[in-house]
Amino acid sequence: MKGGCSTRRGLSLCLTVSLLLQGRSDAFTINCSGFDQHGVDPAAFQAVFDRKAFRPVISFSIPTHVNLSFTLSAILEVDAQLQLLTSFLWINLIWDNPFISWNPEECVSINKLTVSAKNLWLPDIFIMESMEMSQAPPDLIAYVSSEGRIRYDRPARVTSICNLDIFYFLFDQQNCTFTFSSFLYTVDSMVLGMNKEVWEITETSRHIIQTQREWELLGINKATPKMSVGSNVYDQIMFYVAIRRRPRLYVINLLVPSSFLVAIDALSFYLPAESETCVPFKITLLLGYNVFLLMMNDLLPSSGTPLIGVYFALCLSLMVLSLLETIFITYLLHLATTWPPPMPRWLHSLLLHCASPTKCCPTVPQKGNTGPGLTPAHLPGLKEPLELVGKVPGSQEAEVNGCPGPTRAGQGDEAQKQCLVSLWVQFSHVMDTLVFRLYLLFMATSIITVIVLWNT
Structure with a gap:
């Protein structure tokens, strides 16, 4: 060292x-x-x-x-x-x-x-x-x-x-x-x-x-x-x-406006099905919902499939279904007022099961009695029986539809006509009620799901 x-x-x-x-x-x-x-x-x-x-x-x-x-x-x-x-x-x-x-x-x-x-x-x-x-x-x-x-x-x-x-x-x-x-x-x-x-x-x-x-x-x-x-x-x-x-920011900016639009679309079922403004009103709501989704696209994740995306897709599907159902009902009512086709047996049985009417049509038509369905005067555009062109359904077709066969030529044809109109109108109302209940079920399920997820 x-x-x-x-x-x-x-x-x-x-x-x-x-x-x-x-x-x-x-x-x-x-x-x-x-x-x-x-x-x-x-x-x-x-x-x-x-x-x-x-x-x-x-x-x-x-x-x-x-x-x-x-x-x-x-x-x-x-x-x-x-x-x-x-x-x-x-x-x-x-x-x-x-x-x-x-x-x-x-x-x-x-x-x-x-x-x-x-x-x-x-x-x-x-x-x-x-x-x-x-x-x-x-x-x-x-x-x-x-x-x-x-x-x-x-x-x-x-x-x-x-x-x-x-x-x-x-x-x-x-x-x-x-x-x-x-x-x-x-x-x-x-x-x-x-x-x-x-x-x-x-x-x-x-x-x-x-x-x-x-x-x-x-x-x-x-x-x-x-x-x-x-x-x-x-x-x-x-x-x-x-x-x-x-989640408060997203609930206010995403869920609340979407729920308002869906609720307004659900309330539109209370509009008369014969109204000419029902279809344009639903189309306007559908366009407004699409504009809302485009505006809120920046708040959503750009990758993956979040649960709220599924919710928006279901809301859009219900609104489209509501519009299609309104168009279909409008078509049925127009068909019923011009030339009501014979109702298939399975559809008539399903209608009886859903509506459970006591009687479909009167067994013996009488003067002043046109059956429990809507009269021709209640439907817009319905022509008088003398103005209708075409063949009146025969007795076999009437029996299939649950309506009486013709007793007398004039009164029987008019009663069968009114019975078919009543059946198709009743079917339209059943369809309208079914979609409306589907709307209510979806809204209740969505609210419960949001509350459970928020609390947990």
Whole structure:
């Protein structure tokens, strides 16, 4: 050792190495003389600053214990199409540097100092799910205590991969993962720990999170698995962050207008089926609903098939069904007023089952009695029997339709005509009632589903 330190340059190197290789003794105690007159002397920390490229340990067989925690202060964006979560974190790291120590009594009661982080060794802790470089501001400050404990806080805008499930959008919950690990140091060189309990991290994040009231933090859990890459084993800490979307904005902008349009379409069933404005009214509602969907398209996820998309598709289908049913009923009424065709036996039986009438038509037509159905005067456009052209259905067709055979030529034909008109009008009313009840069932089911999803 003496021969190697004969020259002046070798002597300086030997003194530096001997100081660094000693145990945690007074040789590592920082000289505080002059702090009370001239402030902190940078030269007192120069030996520590010169070692910033090396892991601060006395023996490299001893791993560095780094305790970490974070605060989730904001959820900036949730991109369901790219499966990305953009959040803002405050990451806190704590470790010990055995080459830093001083006596507070000799250093004018200084227990903690702030040191520029670029002068210190920093652990290479990163988030494995991150998809972009850290955007932390330069020239951050670290806190150094008199025992050599270093506390380093840095902000980070993190865009991380997250498996997003948007089926229950706008009542969805997402579970994302933040995995903290070292990029270079294995478990032989660095061990990760926690400087806060998970419940403390959760409560702190809930109090300061700012998300434009779109997302709320449900909870944070952790796991400490090891990651093996070939023969190397790395320590890591995984945090499972559960968040839930606040649906109020989407309920007001999506569900409420859609429900209003569907309710108006359902109320349109109270319009007379013979009215000429019924079909144009339903067409206007259908066009308005399509315009509404185009305007609200930006609020819906651009990928996947969310439940609300299925709801909108069902609403649109019901409105189209309502329009088709109105057109069909209008056609039936027009057919009934011009030339009512014979009603098939199966349809007549189904109509009897649905309507359960006591009598379809009078068995013996009498003067002044035209049966329980609508009279020709009740239907617009119905011509007088003498003006009708065509063949009157015979006795066999009348029996199939549940109407009496002709007793007398004039009265029998008129009674059969009125009976067929009554049957087709009754069938139209049954169809109208059926679709209307389908509408009510769908609306009740939708309301109950929204209430259950909102409460859970």
